[in-house]
Amino acid sequence: MKKNEDSDQPLWKAYIKEEKYWLGAVAGAVIVFLLMFWLCQLPLTVPAYLACLYLICQSGLFFYRFSQFRKYHEYLENMTGCPETDTLGERLPKDTTVCEADYQKLVLGLLEKKRILTEEQIEKEKEASDYETLWAHQIKVPIAAMRLILQTEECECREELKGKLFEVEGYVEMMLCYQRLGSLHGDLAIHSCELEDIVRKAVHKYARMFIRKKIRLDFPDFHCQILTDEKWLQFVIEQILSNALKYTQAGSVSIRCDCEQKLLTIQDTGIGIAPEDISRVFERGFTGENGRNERTSTGLGLYLCNRIVTELSHELRIDSVQGSGTSVSIRLDNITIL
Incomplete structure (x- = not known):
């Protein structure tokens, strides 16, 4: 029997646990029915036959409901492993109870919040990337001007300044490379x-x-x-x-x-x-x-x-x-x- 991964127990045990009140009511009804005939000192043959017929019908209903429960569980389990969360709301199974409808409203609300936060995050990252790209290109102008000045002006520390300017150029190039990592494959x-x-x-x-x-x-x-x-x-x-x-x-x-x-x-x-x-x-x-x-x-x-x-x-x-x-x-x- 397939395991219920969330509770780490067989699926049929999880179903029995979920339907314990209904099963208890069925067993209680049979016991009360037989007990009434026994207290009244009436023959138990006919009520025992009816009780068995009632249990057979309830057993058929039990297995039918269990098959529906298993299909529902497997459908939701497959949705959990699906990476396409954008269409999750459209693929939710039809709600059959008020609680299921409430849960679906909750899920759809959370998906909408996630979509809004994702869009805001993408927009912020795009703004930051655009600013960094603009800065990296603008900084090249003063770097070029400083290099030109160092080539024309004589000073004792010129070589040292050239070395530091070379390091600055390296860091700018590194930042531009870091920005292009996401689209590196297409640039090869x-x-x-x-x-x-x-x-x-x-x-x-x-x-x-x-x-x-x-x-x-x-x-x-x-x-x-x-x-x-x-x-x-x-x-x-x-x-x-x-x-x-x-x-x-x-x-x-x-x-x-x-x-x-x-x-x-x-x-x-x-x-x-x-x-x-x-x-x-x-x-x-x-x-x-x-x-x-x-x-x-x-x-x-x-x-x-x-x-x-x-x-x-x-x-x-x-x-x-x-x-x-x-x-x-x-x-x-x-x-x-x-």
Whole structure:
């Protein structure tokens, strides 16, 4: 017999519990009927026959009502598992009692409130997204003006200011990328690319930071054709290089490619990641021990990288020894073209 999941008992037991007063009334009527004949010292043959006939009729009614109860339960159970809540009100079974009608009014009222709250939430999110997009584009104007000023004006801290301005541009780009995550799949353009060219563009972007921090770059030539989206993979590599430079005060950053396995590895000699943080580095907003020490950490860089790499059907892996550096590997051989 099918289980009633809500009460964790067989459905027929749940039905008996629901109809206990009716069943009690039927049993009580039979007992009173027979008791009256017995007290009057009348023959019990005829009333016993009538009592049996009455019980048979009530049993048939019991099984009929149980079958209706089971169908009703299964129908509601299927509705519970259906994700389409917008049409739930139209699919509610016809009410047969006053209480069922009251419950349906309550459900329809709650659905209407949910619809209103959902629309309000969507509108608020759209307004916030529009404002963030507008801000990100407007901030590019003063950034460009500051860069122009730094290129023409001579001052002792110009290089340092250029570095800070570069960081600001990176954060703006990260925010724009975060906004496009929802429509990322439709923005992908998968085609054959030369991996070395993508990596060189990312390295060129951070060339000044390598020089300013005096970090040695170990980047031997390689040739590896891959299927990917060049723009988004370059963003991922840039984020990994940014983290490597941020958490490496001295030493080197090496970039290696295993062309046979389509495996790109970026390794630094920085401060590394605490063992307890490794499993959580891809969580949104998680900064870990390093992030608490580095106040400018947002906890979004690796989250974005993992989301993009997953969308590209690649695979991202991080290995680290605290105090000895971090190795980030991107496996690029499992691209799926839909």
